[in-house]
Amino acid sequence: MSTERSINFSAGPAIIPESVLQKASKEMLNWNNTGMSLMELSHRSGPFKELIAKIEQDLIDLLKIPETHKVLFLQGGAHFMFSGVPLNLMGENGKGDYILTGNWSTRAMNEAKKYGKVNVVCKPDEFNKIPPKEEWNLSTDASYVYYCDNETVKGVEFPDIPDVGDVPLVCDMSSNFLSRPFDVSKFGCVYACAQKNFGMAGLTIAIVRKDLIGKQLPYTPMMLDFELQAKANSMFNTPSTYAIYIAGLIFDWLKEQGGLEEIAKINLKKCKLIYDAIDNSNGFYKSPVEIKSRSRMNIPFVCKNKEWETEWLEGAAKLKLVSLKGHRSVGGFRASIYNAMSYEGCEKLVNYMIDFMKSKEK
Amino acid sequence: MSTERSINFSAGPAIIPESVLQKASKEMLNWNNTGMSLMELSHRSGPFKELIAKIEQDLIDLLKIPETHKVLFLQGGAHFMFSGVPLNLMGENGKGDYILTGNWSTRAMNEAKKYGKVNVVCKPDEFNKIPPKEEWNLSTDASYVYYCDNETVKGVEFPDIPDVGDVPLVCDMSSNFLSRPFDVSKFGCVYACAQKNFGMAGLTIAIVRKDLIGKQLPYTPMMLDFELQAKANSMFNTPSTYAIYIAGLIFDWLKEQGGLEEIAKINLKKCKLIYDAIDNSNGFYKSPVEIKSRSRMNIPFVCKNKEWETEWLEGAAKLKLVSLKGHRSVGGFRASIYNAMSYEGCEKLVNYMIDFMKSKEK
Missing domain, CATH: 3.40.640.10 (Type I PLP-dependent aspartate aminotransferase-like (Major domain))
Structure with a gap:
């Protein structure tokens, strides 16, 4: 990915493969x-x-x-x-x-x-x-x-x-x-x-x-x-x-990419990475959705102190992790990880989520 | 205009300014x-x-x-x-x-x-x-x-x-x-x-x-x-x-370009150039439209021998003058000269129209 590009978690209009x-x-x-x-x-x-x-x-x-x-x-x-x-x-x-x-x-x-x-x-x-x-x-x-x-x-x-x-x-x-x-x-x-x-x-x-x-x-x-x-x-x-x-x-x-069978596997890996980070955070992050109905495409979550949201979003933006604000009717955060979002992009997000959590739990 | 670009007389989708x-x-x-x-x-x-x-x-x-x-x-x-x-x-x-x-x-x-x-x-x-x-x-x-x-x-x-x-x-x-x-x-x-x-x-x-x-x-x-x-x-x-x-x-x-007043002047000059070529062709080219209702944007015309149409279109295409075929319900030719078509593009078309006419009237 070229260095000038953001890592775009927008719910739509949304990320498009760079090669396209x-x-x-x-x-x-x-x-x-x-x-x-x-x-x-x-x-x-x-x-x-x-x-x-x-x-x-x-x-x-x-x-x-x-x-x-x-x-x-x-x-x-x-x-x-x-x-x-x-x-x-x-x-x-x-x-x-x-x-x-x-x-x-x-x-x-x-x-x-x-x-x-x-x-x-x-x-x-x-x-x-x-x-x-x-x-x-x-x-x-x-x-x-x-x-x-x-x-x-x-x-x-x-x-x-x-x-x-x-x-x-x-x-x-x-x-x-x-x-x-x-x-x-x-x-x-x-x-x-x-x-x-x-x-x-x-x-x-x-x-x-x-x-x-x-x-x-x-x-x-x-x-x-x-x-x-x-x-x-x-x-x-x-x-x-x-x-x-x-x-x-x-x-x-x-x-x-190998067609829909392959992209489906990558999509599962991507969302598992993020849901695991939420579920393994001891309640620092929470998903409001019942586990078996969770979306593989749009992952809303909150952190345990609402007052940290602005700081969280600003810190993410410094790493070019953008469009992560939750829908105006829901608040919190939302990571939309459509086909064009790479596994590496999700890793960067998860690393940031963990770093932020650690910074608050020192 | 870059050399690779066609001179596009399409009725729509249509030419867009190259700088855009x-x-x-x-x-x-x-x-x-x-x-x-x-x-x-x-x-x-x-x-x-x-x-x-x-x-x-x-x-x-x-x-x-x-x-x-x-x-x-x-x-x-x-x-x-x-x-x-x-x-x-x-x-x-x-x-x-x-x-x-x-x-x-x-x-x-x-x-x-x-x-x-x-x-x-x-x-x-x-x-x-x-x-x-x-x-x-x-x-x-x-x-x-x-x-x-x-x-x-x-x-x-x-x-x-x-x-x-x-x-x-x-x-x-x-x-x-x-x-x-x-x-x-x-x-x-x-x-x-x-x-x-x-x-x-x-x-x-x-x-x-x-x-x-x-x-x-x-x-x-x-x-x-x-x-x-x-x-x-x-x-x-x-x-x-x-x-x-x-x-x-x-x-x-x-x-x-100077806004709509200026573009209107250029558009008038462009269509006058082509209508003059038609009207001055001694009937070699004809416009089927009443003079005072003629469009400044879309100029349909025919040449006096319908059998020459394919040759005319092919010759035009060699000069990169393209999308000049008339609407399927009308036949003949049609030059659509929207804002983005330059005066120079219209000149090239008119020069070709005259050259073709001369080649048939030798």
Whole structure:
């Protein structure tokens, strides 16, 4: 890592592999011998059509996406899909089941209320765990069951894909997409915004089961219409071409790392390192999340004296360990360790955590 | 201009000033001493908040936007606003007046039909002119009058802002925004996507009269809700941070050129050069557009023998004059000469046009 670079623990927009940024920098004035930047290139041009086809295929390969499912390159972020999911999938039943485990699933549910009925499947008193399935109240007539696989604010993650029977399962995987392999065939729709694990804000990838496409409500805006977008292969209008290009560079990087199986192993090692430091600190640091629901991507923690927080953050910043402040609704600290955060970056953080603790316990 | 660069006449995504790309390239790994790329920087961070405030102020200065109007940094493209305009502005009257002068205003009207009534104010048989106001059929009870200031496909542009009395005027200025000064106070809402005159795809700027904000229909998706976005200063969710940054670099470049008054003069000189070459070619080249409605931004033209088109395009490409093929619905050629296209680029095109003509008329 070059000496000028920070070690960026931001929850999003977030760290991007340095080699990706170097390539983007190098190609900025002349991409692929076109004599222009990718951002100047017409989306209707041959070179761009080839590029987006390659990127889609790389994603299909990385996730082993079956032919039953369609990849859509959309814009916006998760919020785009908070509306897009009910608009496209509520269908005739007009009802969505929502599993609430944090801020984002709650916001998605509130948005869905505009378009039909919602049923709260479960909601813990505090958003610090995934409630056990025995406590779930699934409908018998829902058009889909919705959940957020990883909640960034409080750092709660589903350990497995929930089993909801035959009802299409819809998942916001914005903050842990591509961080481990998963079985796409289990989903009616799974989506993620790019600015956590595959690039920059302004791009959302949705993977939708083809037989669910075509049920949009009559007042669905064009850009949110899965059928329109699927028929046009995500080129109904100008897509976020540059964000798609950056995502493609990150897919290349993921393949270089050995694919999702390998990145999943590294991600487990990374989060274990930090959780161990918390758990072995004799209560100096604490994680507010139930152990089996802990996120591998976003690790919120507090230290035992709230008054030390500013000093802690300032000391970290001196070592270039940045964007570690907890979400404004939670306080304390939060280390977001997406794919692009190296094991070495996590080690530096842990060393600092221990040094700080020692300095206070002399 | 560096020798490796093409002379890019694409209608969009389109040419970007080389100095802007150089700066973006240089700052890719470390923006403003943050130790990270702008695309890795949290939108909630201090440095980004300062940046977006500066960029908004630069736009206010460039366009002299009055305090009656609010700037919104939205996502998507013009299509986002095709839905956003009726969703936010149809209001109680439930009716929009649409002036049809090409593909894009027509598509906007069709989208508006989902959300209320539309009235076609005028529609020429062919989209090769702006119909005179005597032929317009304005409603007495419309919530707004909509038009597209410059239609890229056939190259038709309004010479002036139409006078529609007290009804709020809404304008899609996607392809000529910032190409000349205009009186923002005359508009209820004016918007533009970024990928013509201020950067990359995935960003739309809307300037909305504040008293018109708050009339959104109940099923307006969050991201399209002007009130939500205005209250959050365009930071309700993660905006297209990198596209906003690029827009900011282009606003800096525009100020260096002397602002909109100066760029408007250059744009007039550029299009005059090309239209003169067409008009002085004794019918070898032809423009299909009525003279007083000709676009300053997109110049479609044909040569007298359709069979020469491929040869013409190939010859142009050898001189690095690229993306000159006409829209697939029109054929022939199209030179899009947005702000970032230099006068020298237009001269090279005109020299080639004349050389080709001479080679055929020997």
